[in-house]
Each structure stands twice: as C-alpha cells, then as structure tokens.
Amino acid sequence: RTMAGGVSPMTLDEQRERMVQDQLLARGITDERLLAAFRKVPRHRFVPPEFEAQAYTDHPLPIGAGQTISQPYMVALMTGRLGLQGHERVLEIGAGSGYQAAILAELTLEVFSVERVPDLLRAAAERLSALGCLNVHFTAGNGSLGWPQHAPYDAILVTAAAPDVPEPLLAQLADGGTMVLPIGPQEGQMLVEVRKRHGIVTRREVAGCVFVPLVGRHGWPPESVA
Numbered sequence: 295r296t297m298a299g300g301v302s303p304m305t306l307d308e309q310r311e312r313m314v315q316d317q318l319l320a321r322g323i324t325d326e327r328l329l330a331a332f333r334k335v336p337r338h339r340f341v342p343p344e345f346e347a348q349a350y351t352d353h354p355l356p357i358g359a360g361q362t363i364s365q366p367y368m369v370a371l372m373t374g375r376l377g378l379q380g381h382e383r384v385l386e387i388g389a390g391s392g393y394q395a396a397i398l399a400e401l402t403l404e405v406f407s408v409e410r411v412p413d414l415l416r417a418a419a420e421r422l423s424a425l426g427c428l429n430v431h432f433t434a435g436n437g438s439l440g441w442p443q444h445a446p447y448d449a450i451l452v453t454a455a456a457p458d459v460p461e462p463l464l465a466q467l468a469d470g471g472t473m474v475l476p477i478g479p480q481e482g483q484m485l486v487e488v489r490k491r492h493g494i495v496t497r498r499e500v501a502g503c504v505f506v507p508l509v510g511r512h513g514w515p516p517e518s519v520a
Contacts, residue, residue, distance in 0.1 A: 306338050309350040313337075313366055317352050323370045327380075331400035332370060337363075339421055340393040359411045361506055363391045364453065368485075368503060372451055375474045375487050375500060378402045382448035385466065387437035387475075387508070392418030394453055395430045405430040406444050408437045410509065438510030440466045447471060455483045455505040459497075460512035469493065476505040480514065 389409035446468035452475035
C-alpha cells in the first residue's frame with residue numbers, strides 16, 4: 295500500500311524513531327538510557343485504537359475518563375529530571391495509560407504506580423503485563439496520599455497538577471531523593487523539581503506545562519475539577 299505519489303507510509307517503528315530524533319534529541323534530550331527506553335516502548339500500544347495513527351505525534355492524546363497520555367517530550371523531560379541510574383525504587387502518581395510507568399520500568403529497579411480511575415488502572419496493568427514488564431506494581435487509590443506501605447522512594451514522579459507539593463509525598467521521598475511534579479492552578483502550571491538533601495528541601499522550576507488536576511485530599515477537591 296502506498297500513499298499518493300508512490301511514497302510508502304512510515305511504519306510505527308519508523309514513526310517511533312522519528313519521534314526520538316525530532317522531538318527528543320532535537321530538544322536537548324541526550325541521555326542514552328532514556329532515549330533507548332523511548333525507542334523500545336511501543337507508545338502506540340498505550341493509546342485508544344482510534345488514536346494509534348497519532349501515537350508518535352508531538353502532543354498529548356485522550357485516553358478516556360478525562361485523562362491524557364502526555365506529549366512524548368514532557369514524559370522525557372520529567373523522567374530525565376529524576377536522574378535515574380537503575381537501582382532506584384520509584385513512585386508514580388497517576389498511572390493513566392501506563393506509558394510513563396513503562397518508560398520508568400526500563401530505567402529503574404522497581405516502579406510503584408497509583409491510579410484513582412479503576413478502568414485506567416486495569417488497562418494499564420494489562421498492557422504492561424502483555425509487554426512482559428514485571429517490575430511495575432499498581433494500586434488503586436488517592437494519588438495525593440502516595441503509597442506509604444512501600445516508602446521511602448528514591449524518586450517520585452507526579453503526572454497530575456497539584457496546588458502545591460503534597461505533604462504525604464514529600465514525607466515518602468527518601469533523603470537524597472528527587473520528585474518532579476506540576477504545581478499551579480488548573481489552567482496552567484510550572485513543572486518543578488523538588489530535592490531532599492540532608493533533610494533540606496529545595497525547589498527548582500523547570501518549564502511551563504498543562505496537566506490534568508491531581509484530585510484528592512492533598513490535591514484539588516473533586517468539586518473544583520471541571
């Protein structure tokens with residue numbers, strides 16, 4: 295099958311490589327382990343069938359229940375800021391499609407992921423199981439409370455926006471650990487890198503962003519979310 299003019303459409307594998315070249319490398323993402331994870335994880339398996347053709351495009355996509363799969367560059371930017379070496383235990387807040395967890399799973403020892411929407415949680419767990427991803431553990435729950443049973447975590451990644459750093463998450467971050475999360479009003483936020491070193495917490499602003507709200511006791515109250 296060829297398109298008009300006799301040019302064959304790019305395969306999904308070719309699209310994935312183009313995504314790495316044009317959206318990540320071209321924007322300064324150069325960590326080889328991170329790029330290898332993006333080359334390996336089949337992003338098209340994490341979007342609804344009707345959006346498969348757009349899986350490698352440079353923007354978020356809807357995944358149901360009012361949630362989205364983030365733009366590839368934002369996933370790379372957030373993950374890269376964690377500085378993962380391969381031995382860490384990572385907490386993810388907001389499993390969503392499972393794509394971010396799959397990327398983390400390539401880069402670290404163990405991932406613990408919390409998701410409040412049961413249908414998304416079930417689908418994400420099934421996708422990762424089908425891909426043979428065995429070092430990710432899922433639970434249903436209020437992400438703003440974290441997952442205290444497995445704390446402390448060497449890194450925490452939050453894929454939903456909070457008004458401020460949720461205190462339970464800060465408490466579950468190991469000393470020497472890093473948390474990356476969007477902070478700010480629901481219409482637009484700042485991606486922030488939070489570090490805990492010798493009991494001292496520091497923050498660094500990374501980039502402007504727009505994420506779905508983190509709903510829960512230490513996030514946004516459900517009635518405030520459109």
